[in-house]
Amino acid sequence: MMLALSKASLVAVLGLQGLAFLAFCLTAWLRRSPSEKLTGRLIRGVYALTFSSSLLAGLSLLASGQSAARIHLGDLVATREYQFNFILHLDGLSLPFLLLCTLLCGVVAVFSEKYLHREPGFHRYFLLLCLFGFGDCLTVLAGSIETLYFAWELIGLASALLIGFFHERPGPVNNGFYVFTVYRISDFGLMMAAITLFSVFGTGDFHTALGSSLWPHGDSNLARGTATLVGFCVLLAAMGKSAQVPFSNWLPRAMEGPTPSTAIFYGALSVHAGAYLLLRFSPLWQDAPAVSACIFGIGLVTAVRANLVGRVQTDVKCRLAYATLTQVGIIFAEIGLGFRLLPVVHCLGHAVLRSVQYLRSPSLLHEIHELRSTLGEQAIRRQQALSPAHYQAAFHGYYLEALLQRIVLEPLHRLCDALTRIDQTIVRILGGAPRN
Amino acid sequence: MFASVLQTLTILMPAAASLTGWGRTRQGSVTVTALTLLFAIDLLLWGLPAGEALVTAGMLYLDELSIWLLPYAALIGCALVVYTPRKDRSPALTASLLVSLSIDLAFFSLKWAPALAFLWVCSHIPLWAALPHDRALRRILLLFLGGGCVLFLAGVATGNLALLLAGVLMRKGVIPVHQWLPELFAKAPIPHVLAFCAPQLGAYACVRLVVPSASPSMLLGLGTLGLVTSLYGACLAFAYKDVRRVFAGIFMGQTSLVFAGLQCTSEAGLAGGLTLWLSGGLALLGLGCTLWGLETRRGPQDLSRFHGGFERTPRLAAAFLLFGLAAVGFPGTVGFLSEELLLEGTIHTYPHVGILVAVTAAMNSLTVMRAYFHLFCGSARQYLPSQGLVFREDAALTALLLPLLLFGLLPQTVISSRWKAADTLLAQRAAAAKHYQVLR
Numbered sequence: 082m083m084l085a086l087s088k089a090s091l092v093a094v095l096g097l098q099g100l101a102f103l104a105f106c107l108t109a110w111l112r113r114s115p116s117e118k119l120t121g122r123l124i125r126g127v128y129a130l131t132f133s134s135s136l137l138a139g140l141s142l143l144a145s146g147q148s149a150a151r152i153h154l155g156d157l158v159a160t161r162e163y164q165f166n167f168i169l170h171l172d173g174l175s176l177p178f179l180l181l182c183t184l185l186c187g188v189v190a191v192f193s194e195k196y197l198h199r200e201p202g203f204h205r206y207f208l209l210l211c212l213f214g215f216g217d218c219l220t221v222l223a224g225s226i227e228t229l230y231f232a233w234e235l236i237g238l239a240s241a242l243l244i245g246f247f248h249e250r251p252g253p254v255n256n257g258f259y260v261f262t263v264y265r266i267s268d269f270g271l272m273m274a275a276i277t278l279f280s281v282f283g284t285g286d287f288h289t290a291l292g293s294s295l296w297p298h299g300d301s302n303l304a305r306g307t308a309t310l311v312g313f314c315v316l317l318a319a320m321g322k323s324a325q326v327p328f329s330n331w332l333p334r335a336m337e338g339p340t341p342s343t344a345i346f347y348g349a350l351s352v353h354a355g356a357y358l359l360l361r362f363s364p365l366w367q368d369a370p371a372v373s374a375c376i377f378g379i380g381l382v383t384a385v386r387a388n389l390v391g392r393v394q395t396d397v398k399c400r401l402a403y404a405t406l407t408q409v410g411i412i413f414a415e416i417g418l419g420f421r422l423l424p425v426v427h428c429l430g431h432a433v434l435r436s437v438q439y440l441r442s443p444s445l446l447h448e449i450h451e452l453r454s455t456l457g458e459q460a461i462r463r464q465q466a467l468s469p470a471h472y473q474a475a476f477h478g479y480y481l482e483a484l485l486q487r488i489v490l491e492p493l494h495r496l497c498d499a500l501t502r503i504d505q506t507i508v509r510i511l512g513g514a515p516r517n
Numbered sequence: 518m519f520a521s522v523l524q525t526l527t528i529l530m531p532a533a534a535s536l537t538g539w540g541r542t543r544q545g546s547v548t549v550t551a552l553t554l555l556f557a558i559d560l561l562l563w564g565l566p567a568g569e570a571l572v573t574a575g576m577l578y579l580d581e582l583s584i585w586l587l588p589y590a591a592l593i594g595c596a597l598v599v600y601t602p603r604k605d606r607s608p609a610l611t612a613s614l615l616v617s618l619s620i621d622l623a624f625f626s627l628k629w630a631p632a633l634a635f636l637w638v639c640s641h642i643p644l645w646a647a648l649p650h651d652r653a654l655r656r657i658l659l660l661f662l663g664g665g666c667v668l669f670l671a672g673v674a675t676g677n678l679a680l681l682l683a684g685v686l687m688r689k690g691v692i693p694v695h696q697w698l699p700e701l702f703a704k705a706p707i708p709h710v711l712a713f714c715a716p717q718l719g720a721y722a723c724v725r726l727v728v729p730s731a732s733p734s735m736l737l738g739l740g741t742l743g744l745v746t747s748l749y750g751a752c753l754a755f756a757y758k759d760v761r762r763v764f765a766g767i768f769m770g771q772t773s774l775v776f777a778g779l780q781c782t783s784e785a786g787l788a789g790g791l792t793l794w795l796s797g798g799l800a801l802l803g804l805g806c807t808l809w810g811l812e813t814r815r816g817p818q819d820l821s822r823f824h825g826g827f828e829r830t831p832r833l834a835a836a837f838l839l840f841g842l843a844a845v846g847f848p849g850t851v852g853f854l855s856e857e858l859l860l861e862g863t864i865h866t867y868p869h870v871g872i873l874v875a876v877t878a879a880m881n882s883l884t885v886m887r888a889y890f891h892l893f894c895g896s897a898r899q900y901l902p903s904q905g906l907v908f909r910e911d912a913a914l915t916a917l918l919l920p921l922l923l924f925g926l927l928p929q930t931v932i933s934s935r936w937k938a939a940d941t942l943l944a945q946r947a948a949a950a951k952h953y954q955v956l957r
Binding site for chain 1: 653654657660695696699753755756757783784788823827828831835842849853854857858864865872875876882883887890893895905928933936
């Protein structure tokens with residue numbers, strides 16, 4: 082009975098956000114967008130119910146005496162050889178992340194109602210918020226890799242569009258595109274992991290691939306080589322989503338979006354999605370020590386770099402972004418070292434703290450001015466200055482972006498340009514057009 | 518009997534209407550294409566529960582493969598007729614679209630090679646008649662498409678599969694004979710280009726005439742060419758600035774993935790390729806229509822700067838993004854599952870090069886987002902009044918979006934049907950492979 086209640090609550094968590102998203106889409110397409118007041122009521126109602134449902138799901142799971150609940154929502158497609166299963170899985174890992182997601186989405190939705198009052202993209206913002214909320218909840222509840230991949234892509238799209246929310250300025254739009262590019266690399270990694278699991282097991286069900294023992298225990302049923310291959314694919318996906326080196330530059334760029342969405346996505350949910358992914362695949366790491374070492378190394382490098390670069394930032398949101406990166410890097414290092422519960426606690430605490438800091442960042446300047454006028458300059462503690470050379474390197478993010486530009490983007494652009502030139506030369510010759 | 522009469526009526530009605538004055542009016546053409554679509558859907562609903570070879574009356578043939586292609590072609594024709602802006606509308610254009618529709622429907626209803634060859638040649642006429650007076654373009658098209666026709670006819674006449682396949686490859690714009698495609702997209706009128714390219718007659722000819730009797734090595738070559746072309750198209754789209762050429766690159770990249778599916782040895786890959794034919798075709802048609810609408814409002818566009826104007830055309834922007842994402846297989850659209858199936862099939866067949874499907878999809882999705890941001894975001898240089906969608910645009914885009922989203926959420930029907938078609942094709946291929954083994 083209790084287990085059934087828990088399952089029904091999970092369906093409600095996703096269904097409510099999905100329906101809200103569809104309702105926003107439909108009203109926008111039919112040019113019948115509701116008033117701000119009605120939108121606010123709807124969104125508050127949806128997230129109040131969503132959070133209550135997720136709480137109920139957790140409580141009823143505890144009351145049932147079970148440690149995990151699985152729901153087979155149905156097959157999107159089922160043929161003789163191929164099944165695309167929608168499986169939800171609630172356990173000790175997904176429950177805290179689900180509660181975090183629904184709570185923060187709700188808080189930020191209420192905050193945004195005032196923050197974006199009379200903004201031209203008011204409805205667009207809530208439409209994307211619902212899409213993101215749906216995607217994030219589905220990510221943490223996913224019980225199969227195909228479900229996870231489905232949700233993973235939705236998060237990426239919603240994020241890119243929210244960063245480019247103020248679309249009349251080129252800056253946010255360019256940054257939105259940059260983030261989307263990194264997310265596509267991340268999606269590629271997850272897709273490769275999914276295809277590898279499919280080719281080994283014929284299914285992407287985590288129970289089959291990662292063992293049916295309760296998280297954080299469990300033994301992967303993969304051979305060592307395959308586990309390493311899948312591990313690296315998952316790591317690529319996690320690095321992209323959590324802005325680890327060399328993809329770190331997207332996080333400061335994401336600060337161009339509206340502050341509430343920045344708080345929830347890049348301070349809390351989206352940036353920790355990579356860490357969640359690594360934790361979900363944790364049974365794999367004991368069979369893939371090379372991947373574990375890489376996770377630790379990448380996390381450590383990200384944390385150190387972010388800490389140094391963060392020191393020379395002059396903008397509060399950028400500074401917070403690098404502080405976020407430092408913590409997420411440390412979380413990665415913890416996962417690489419084999420901790421399981423510590424990173425979960427670290428993620429949750431960090432997400433809540435950082436969200437509050439982001440939400441308060443617009444009023445921080447006023448507070449600093451007030452402090453200065455009351456207590457004088459000594460009220461603001463200054464950090465130790467870096468040496469000029471060190472400062473310059475840190476200011477340029479240790480040339481990471483320039484390096485990526487030089488070794489990846491420029492050759493790719495040159496190759497594509499060369500192909501178009503070859504084509505145009507052939508066309509000119511065959512078409513008999515003059516050289517100029 | 519009823520089905521063959523209905524099928525005949527579906528094929529002939531648009532062509533007959535194009536001969537009458539009423540058929541060339543807006544009201545007449547919309548009515549005729551809507552009826553054609555209705556009949557084609559009726560055939561689909563009638564035929565889905567039945568077994569194989571649903572209609573075999575005379576030359577007409579309808580089986581699991583073609584049963585979805587009739588409503589697909591009818592929807593393309595109907596959407597183009599309805600979407601045509603007032604300023605582009607003319608009796609000649611309407612007649613051309615109606616004739617193209619009839620040719621497409623007839624092509625998808627036949628499997629007799631000489632009849633297909635005749636229609637193959639005929640399908641070029643409406644496009645050729647509408648080409649601008651650009652000598653270079655005409656020369657290139659004559660070389661590639663004319664050459665393709667000659668090869669196809671020679672292949673049918675001699676029964677030589679290699680010639681037939683070469684003709685098909687030229688028509689599909691597969692590497693290394695693809696150069697005409699970006700030129701055509703850049704210089705010819707959009708409706709004619711879409712009516713010519715979106716149905717993908719080349720894929721049908723390939724499935725009907727080449728795949729059942731091709732040797733495994735020929736199929737391997739076909740699939741490899743498809744994969745390389747898809748990546749090449751994605752690279753071109755990535756580099757171009759002219760929106761029409763960008764669209765051509767995406768079109769080339771996504772449609773040639775169908776060939777990548779045809780060489781798969783697993784049902785999943787083959788079914789994925791066949792589904793991608795439908796989903797990619799409709800999504801790319803929708804993308805083309807939104808570009809057409811944008812050009813009608815603002816003139817030629819490029820991606821060298823931000824054009825702005827989202828607030829003036831929010832639904833056009835949304836439609837552009839939705840169609841673009843549907844074309845590259847984003848979740849929630851039918852393209853998502855077809856790409857999943859295709860990727861699984863190609864990696865199963867070729868573990869090392871199958872990955873190109875994922876690379877192509879990723880690159881094309883970046884191009885779609887880049888195009889969306891450049892075309893609709895940024896601040897507009899001049900003030901223009903609201904340019905929202907008018908009713909006919911609304912109707913056409915909604916009609917194209919509905920199947921993409923509906924079958925994205927409930928794809929079982931379409932995937933099962935494509936799976937059965939893939940089964941039949943695999944059986945034919947197995948027989949051909951045995952034949953080649955005996956010969957060896």
